[in-house]
Amino acid sequence: xxxxxxxxxxxxxxxxxxxxxxxxxxxxQQCEQIVPENLMHNKGFVGQLIEMALGAESGSLAQPDFPxxxxxxKTLPINAQGRPKESTYVSVAPLTDLGGIHYENSIVxxxxxxxxxxxxxxxxxxxxxxxxxxxGFLWKPSEHQYQQLHRDFTEIMETIALGQVETISAHQGExxxxxxxxxxxxxxxxxxxxEGRKMMTLPRGFYLRxxxxxxxxxxxxx
DNA sequence: GCATGATCATTT
DNA sequence: AAATGATCATGC
Numbered sequence: 069x070x071x072x073x074x075x076x077x078x079x080x081x082x083x084x085x086x087x088x089x090x091x092x093x094x095x096x097q098q099c100e101q102i103v104p105e106n107l108m109h110n111k112g113f114v115g116q117l118i119e120m121a122l123g124a125e126s127g128s129l130a131q132p133d134f135p136x137x138x139x140x141x142k143t144l145p146i147n148a149q150g151r152p153k154e155s156t157y158v159s160v161a162p163l164t165d166l167g168g169i170h171y172e173n174s175i176v177x178x179x180x181x182x183x184x185x186x187x188x189x190x191x192x193x194x195x196x197x198x199x200x201x202x203x204g205f206l207w208k209p210s211e212h213q214y215q216q217l218h219r220d221f222t223e224i225m226e227t228i229a230l231g232q233v234e235t236i237s238a239h240q241g242e243x244x245x246x247x248x249x250x251x252x253x254x255x256x257x258x259x260x261x262x263e264g265r266k267m268m269t270l271p272r273g274f275y276l277r278x279x280x281x282x283x284x285x286x287x288x289x290x
Numbered sequence: 291g292c293a294t295g296a297t298c299a300t301t302t
Numbered sequence: 303a304a305a306t307g308a309t310c311a312t313g314c
Binding site for chain 3: 155253
């Protein structure tokens with residue numbers, strides 16, 4: 069079965085309610101997909117399966133999963149304590165042509181303006197097929213959260229603009245961090261180097277810290 | 291190579 | 303145990 073892209077937020081949430089409580093095998097059967105033994109060689113499987121089940125359309129385009137609704141979809145792997153198991157990837161970080169980029173008009177800012185979070189059991193002790201889908205919820209950053217994201221983003225981008233991208237570690241950033249985002253260590257991309265010259269470096273991505281997404285879960289707990 | 295979907299594996 | 307840095311699959 070193929071899910072028709074939802075035309076309204078209400079239609080989208082109906083699909084979200086429909087898969088809440090189901091396990092991966094049930095969603096996969098509904099989408100006519102085969103569940104792999106584990107995620108080792110298919111790390112994006114769960115995210116792509118949920119995209120399919122909810123009728124997301126964007127594929128690998130740099131825009132929200134539901135462009136018409138301006139909503140970004142993120143699955144959130146949860147451990148036995150009900151907390152996020154991993155950080156959440158947001159988007160690739162621009163390392164060159166940085167003129168005019170501000171949080172408000174950045175890809176990060178656009179995606180984090182409205183997110184549909186789908187918590188999913190992520191314990192390795194639970195077979196992938198048996199992991200359950202939780203109750204998804206919509207989130208928009210509060211004023212405080214917006215300021216945190218804005219500040220971290222701006223500091224990181226300023227460092228990149230100064231040609232200091234290689235001095236940025238994942239320790240920087242209260243809620244948003246910069247980390248490698250590449251197929252492997254040989255995948256390089258252009259960046260601004262120390263003397264303002266061009267250099268090659270590992271592509272980087274923006275990630276939300278688990279402590280930040282944990283606070284979102286806490287707020288929406290019922 | 292870039293952008294999507296992330297989790298794995300080593301270090302702290 | 304948690305966090306950082308490295309890596310896996312796919313489409314174009």
